[in-house]
Amino acid sequence: MKKTKVLLLLVGLFYYYAITTEAAAIEKTGYTETETITKKKVMKMKKKKVMKMKKKKVMKMKKKKVMKMKKKKVMKMKKKKVMKMKKKKVMKMKKKKVMKMKKKKVMKMKKKKVMKMKKKKVMKMKKKKVMKMKKKKTTATGAGRTTGAGRTTGAGRTTGAGRTTGAGRTTGAGRTTGAGRTTGAGRTTGAGRTTGAGRTTGAGRTGTGITGTGITGTGITGTGITGTGITGTGITGAGITGTGITGAGTTGAGTTGAGTNKKEDRSHLNMFIDLSSSLNSTVRKEIFEGSNFSEDYLNLEIEGKTNDKISYRFSKKLDNNKNSENYKIVDLAYLKYKWNDHLHFLIGKQPIAFGSMEYESSFYDKAFRYSNVLYKKNVENPVGFNLIYHPIKNQELQLQIVNSNSNTKEKEYDNKKWTHPMGGTLNLNCSFLNKMIQSRCSYSIFQENEKNNFWKLLAIGGKLDFKPISMEADYILSDEDVEKNGSITKIIQSMKLNNNNNHSPSIKYGTYLVKFKYNFLPRWNLIAKGEYETGISKREFSDLFVKNQLFKRLYTYYGGIEFFPVKNNEDISLHLVYQNQRINYNLDKIKKENKNNHFMILGFSYRVKII
Template identity: 25%
Template sequence: MKRLTAFWLSAFYLCTTSLQAQSIIPERDSSAISLFEYATKIPRRNNVFNLNLEMHASFNTFFTGNKLDEAAFRFNHIKLEAAGEVNDRLFYWYRQNLNQGNEGMELENLPESIEYALIGYRLNDKFTVILGKQDAAWGGFEYDLNPFEIYEYSDMNEYMDCYFTGATLAYQLTPSQELRVQVTDNRIGSMEDAYGVLPAGIEKPRAPLFYTLNWNSNYLDEVVNLRYSATAGEQAKGKWMYMAWAGHNVCSGPFDGYLDVMYTRGPLDPLGILTELVPAADEDEEGPVCLRNVQYLSFVAEMNYRFHPKWNVFAKGMYETGSIYKGGNSEDAPPSGKYRTAWGYQAGIEFYPMADENLHIFLTGTGRSYSLTGKAKALGASIENTGKISIGFIYKLPLY
């Protein structure tokens, strides 16, 4: 899924402007032309406005334990995207997920469905400023993919919110080295929206922000690529969470693979995974109290093999742990130690029928297995292994 950054998106649009300005309309076997151009035979002569529809739909068979749970069709993603270049320096990007609600969230006064609502300005060849709703500048390659192309995320990327309002300064040190400094909100709604029932004594911070330093680089003519980041954010008054993410990618010929290592810790459960394992003490309660001092570690690896221009096979593995790094004796502060281990495994095949990669048809199988320690079981936690088989399509349709 490439969760494309606005800087690279704008570069892509600049590179494709010459194609879109051609007067001859080719056969519609790729995204070199939009649906509007193909239908009207009228070529666009600028790159000010581009409109895309992203779709990911499939027939899924879900298993819980060893039993069939449900089999049904599902639209996993349907998104509208508008982006373009106002001039050589100013660009914009808007994307909305139609699968999510439109109620404005308390902190940002935006619905969660809006993923991008930004403008960018290139100060010169080295510096670019990005303002507005954007993706957090975290490392890793699973995170950097476009969400509508992902079949199953790791826990870390599935549970972490990643689109926030803020500001980014990007510095292109060399053609192969980029630094980003970013300040964004660290939640989009209230503290209760982010963490659930709060422990006693928790006060909201005056500046609920993420501060991120991101370094992206490539080597050997983009055969080796790295995406590293470090992030700090104040979850509650005087209580800070920290993240360190590192992504490593090798792309050579038909082979393309990555290994991501992601670590997150916070005085309030930053993902909510361990907290949701604990049953509520009372049926009338909204949920369990958010656990304190929780950390997560994730390893995610994927390998793709393009054995034919129109065919790709891939395999993906995930190993993730959830622990409490500083325990206590109260109900919302259980003893320290590991509580949960998760393994994920996925394999699939993809078929690309058109001249580009905008449309592909897939068949995938995904399994997740879990192990809870005695500490987790003492809290009343339980979880079953799951599986899924999916067949469907992914299509990014250029409308205009």
């Protein structure tokens, strides 16, 4: 009981203490302890939030500063790069300008040197000519050439007293005995000096004024100054030429005519001979047929100008086979009239103005040409006229009207025929960037002998010339109502088909050509070329062809080397060429005509200027 009472007292005292302390706290703060505790917590939370907010702001500020710094750095780096780039460009520009200036200076120096060299050569040539002419014209022995007062001036009188000085006097005492000057009185009578006519009036001395005996052999010889050598006006061109007595020897009217030599203008007449010859080795159907020399081409050409407006050209292939059906008196014969700088007219026997780089290829590319495309189809150059217009520089437009080059005989047809078939060609040629890019395009249409039959040809070609490499590409479409080269016609005629062996099929040929040329060394060219051709029948023909049937594929490959032995002269060339030609026919009846031929050609071509 006592313990319980004690415990109750203690609890009561503790409770009383708590109440009094709480009341005292309330009096001081107005809040209870629990409320003060919660307030403290709230304050801590607020402080934390504030700190977080401050930290976030600080972080944002830092980030902004960092971003600004980065941006500044990036801008500086960009500026530096830009400045470097600009400096590089400026340096390149300066280098280019400097190089151009150097090149110009070098070119000027070279030109000056070349001019000096030319002047020296010209002077040497003149001196040589003068010495030769002196040797030919002056045959005076010993002291026969006069010097000093012996040269004529003005109107041809000798200066001084007309006596020769220096070398004009003989050796010894300087006076000749005998007829030159007589001893004693020192003047000859009679023939020594002529009386009366001894001195001529006016312009000097006449032919009889100084006779052969008047001045003896050692003074001035008879051939030294001829009878016509001294005339009333002095010394004419025929008497003593400009080289007979040198520059100071004749003045004023002393030399005329032949004293000066001018270069002749040869543009009015030029004559050439073109020759191509080769050693050929052939393999047909895997059988070697041997090698043989052949004269591929021999042609005589004459061209020139009659005046500034009219030019001409004549060409003849020198072929002895006069009995041939294709024999021609002249291959080319035309005149060209220049109306103005933009418009030209051409009339006469002329080549057809086909496009493509293949047709434009030069005489020296003959070994690399594919003859079936245009050359065998075009049997003969026709007669007609050509209107050539140059709208701007390096562009040319041609309109050509000529006789049709039909190879069909009238007796082969029973229908109405054209008595004089005609044809026309529209041609456009262009070049750009100093002929680095070239193009040649044309469309032609020609009448055949039989009405409603035509030969239509589209030729498109281009060239890229990036020296030392050049490339050419052509496409040629030949639409033939009557086959032009006759290759299929011959096969059909050999088959002897009933009722059709006198007719030619209608065929459309499409040809693709690509050529690559590489100038790997000076005067050395590597050439590669390929062709692909298809033949399609236009109409049904007997039991052999069906309309629009592909019956033929042809492949040709070329590879070779070209060499020009003379520096800066392409008139002479040597070539070594390998050629492989494959022809595949899709028709069973003519598959036996398939070919796989190989050719090896070693040849040369040259052009000789005769006049």
